[in-house]
Amino acid sequence: MVTIDETDRRILRELQRDAGQSLDHLGDAVGLSRNACWRRIKALEAAGVITARVAMLDPDQLGLGLMVFMLIRTNAHAPDWLERFSAATRGMPEILGVYRMTGDLDYLIRARVADMADYDRLYQALIRRVPLSDVSASFVMEQIKDTHALPL
The missing domain is CATH 3.30.70.920 (Lrp/AsnC effector binding domain/regulation of amino acid metabolism (RAM) domain)
Structure with missing residues (x-):
């Protein structure tokens, strides 16, 4: 199990709501720069916490x-x-x-x-x-x- 801090949790909540949002928008939402968000997302992907980013479709x-x-x-x-x-x-x-x-x-x-x-x-x-x-x-x-x- 990976250690997730509160900033990671905010990022993950935002990505679960809208994985397609820009890094600028995500950074504004969680209080980080776009580069800091990008580094955290890459670390969460490398750790296997983020397994995919997909589009939800209306059946x-x-x-x-x-x-x-x-x-x-x-x-x-x-x-x-x-x-x-x-x-x-x-x-x-x-x-x-x-x-x-x-x-x-x-x-x-x-x-x-x-x-x-x-x-x-x-x-x-x-x-x-x-x-x-x-x-x-x-x-x-x-x-x-x-x-x-x-x-x-």
Whole structure:
């Protein structure tokens, strides 16, 4: 774990809000010169604290208005099955997140698709790639909060 001071936290908060802002604007927001900000950002990147800078897109504007959580149960827990499952889900761009779970569920998948027919296509493609014992889905009716910003 890297030691982060309050100035780093202010920089990270600002970057989580808008990673595309200019160094001049960022410096004004956190009380540093643009060069001091740049050096701190480079150090945070080198330390692996900042892993990427990306643009957030509106899924509705791109025809991906349906978010689905797929609840996966499997009877297979061998390393080779997990490798196949991991490769299959990594290779499907509709799948945004895959999580190995505790409790009754084995895996939780978060995906974005256009509609129910598109979800069915995703489901069929997944079960063709890897055997699953049970798949159920929950569809998001309303998104109340969705953020990638970590609490700093």
